[in-house]
Amino acid sequence: MTDIITRSFHVNITVLKFVGLYDRNRRGIVYKIGTYFLYFLTIVLTILIVVKLFVGENDDFDQWSRSLMYLNTSTSCHLKFIPLMVNGPRIKKCINFFGNKRFAPKNNQEKKIIEDCVYICKRNFFIYVSLVILLEFSWSIMPLLDEKQKLPADIWLPAGAKPVLLCAAYLYCSAVIFYNGITTTMIELILAGLPYHATGQFKILKSNLQNLVPDLPQNGTDSIIRFEDADKVLRKCIFLHNNILYFIAEFEDCFSWTLFFQIVTTTLGLCFCCLGYVSNNELRDAIYLGPWYRYDVKIRKTLLIIMERSKVPITLTAGKVVNLDYGIFTWALKTSYSLIAVLKSF
Numbered sequence: 001m002t003d004i005i006t007r008s009f010h011v012n013i014t015v016l017k018f019v020g021l022y023d024r025n026r027r028g029i030v031y032k033i034g035t036y037f038l039y040f041l042t043i044v045l046t047i048l049i050v051v052k053l054f055v056g057e058n059d060d061f062d063q064w065s066r067s068l069m070y071l072n073t074s075t076s077c078h079l080k081f082i083p084l085m086v087n088g089p090r091i092k093k094c095i096n097f098f099g100n101k102r103f104a105p106k107n108n109q110e111k112k113i114i115e116d117c118v119y120i121c122k123r124n125f126f127i128y129v130s131l132v133i134l135l136e137f138s139w140s141i142m143p144l145l146d147e148k149q150k151l152p153a154d155i156w157l158p159a160g161a162k163p164v165l166l167c168a169a170y171l172y173c174s175a176v177i178f179y180n181g182i183t184t185t186m187i188e189l190i191l192a193g194l195p196y197h198a199t200g201q202f203k204i205l206k207s208n209l210q211n212l213v214p215d216l217p218q219n220g221t222d223s224i225i226r227f228e229d230a231d232k233v234l235r236k237c238i239f240l241h242n243n244i245l246y247f248i249a250e251f252e253d254c255f256s257w258t259l260f261f262q263i264v265t266t267t268l269g270l271c272f273c274c275l276g277y278v279s280n281n282e283l284r285d286a287i288y289l290g291p292w293y294r295y296d297v298k299i300r301k302t303l304l305i306i307m308e309r310s311k312v313p314i315t316l317t318a319g320k321v322v323n324l325d326y327g328i329f330t331w332a333l334k335t336s337y338s339l340i341a342v343l344k345s346f
Contacts, residue, residue: 008121012186015186020034022091042078045176080261094250113204198247
């Protein structure tokens with residue numbers, strides 16, 4: 001692995017190696033067993049949450065929402081880990097593709113383009129990881145601030161669990177949540193960074209195509225440029241273009257399902273945000289379907305006030321700017337389809 005990839009994804013790859021999701025074939029059997037053991041621990045937490053949802057007697061809507069959101073996120077994590085565990089060598093080759101010496105910069109302009117790509121990857125890493133660590137920490141200390149919530153995740157525990165078991169469950173939930181969050185973050189940053197490096201190579205290709213003959217004199221604009229003058233640079237452009245297209249095809253084969261799971265779980269997250277809107281609209285139907293005609297005037301007036309208040313839409317906002325409702329849900333689907341149509345047209 002050469003300098004470009006090392007400088008862009010060194011921490012990402014180190015973390016994935018540590019948890020056993022990168023370069024597994026060169027490790028021993030103990031290392032591989034440890035990888036599957038960590039994966040098993042994450043699945044156990046998900047199972048315990050599902051069991052609590054079905055057999056528990058918790059009617060707290062907020063807790064149900066948190067559990068469903070965590071199940072949505074954890075399922076995405078499990079599905080993202082599988083390709084790295086099953087198709088490790090090919091994914092490693094894809095990640096290191098632009099680390100080959102043939103993609104090393106040939107001049108100062110190419111060096112600047114690559115340096116910009118490396119800088120963007122590092123910047124995104126710092127911002128994204130900082131936010132994830134902050135969110136993971138906030139999620140873990142929530143039980144310490146909220147008396148109703150005993151654990152970071154609402155899992156099933158035997159009745160009358162002792163403090164020692166609760167403490168162990170707290171540490172277990174916190175560790176698994178941190179593992180899922182950090183590991184998924186490392187994968188997502190690589191998924192975002194590799195296409196950006198491909199974009200950088202396209203910029204280099206564009207620059208080379210605009211300057212097939214670097215030493216072309218400024219005067220004599222009517223003179224014909226012979227093929228022999230641009231042959232060497234043109235061959236390099238064709239070679240670079242073919243390699244970029246090969247990388248894109250390889251990237252799609254390696255990470256297509258991972259990206260699909262990301263889109264599906266994000267869409268499901270938007271669906272959960274619409275849940276309050278649907279529940280609020282159902283209040284009017286529930287009142288109308290009841291025996292309201294048998295109530296006295298005071299009850300009818302009270303119900304009428306409730307019906308009027310239920311007309312006010314209940315929506316969550318992202319950043320206090322974007323409403324997470326059916327509008328943004330349908331917009332996300334339409335935009336995704338439009339982008340796919342545009343990309344297929346090229």
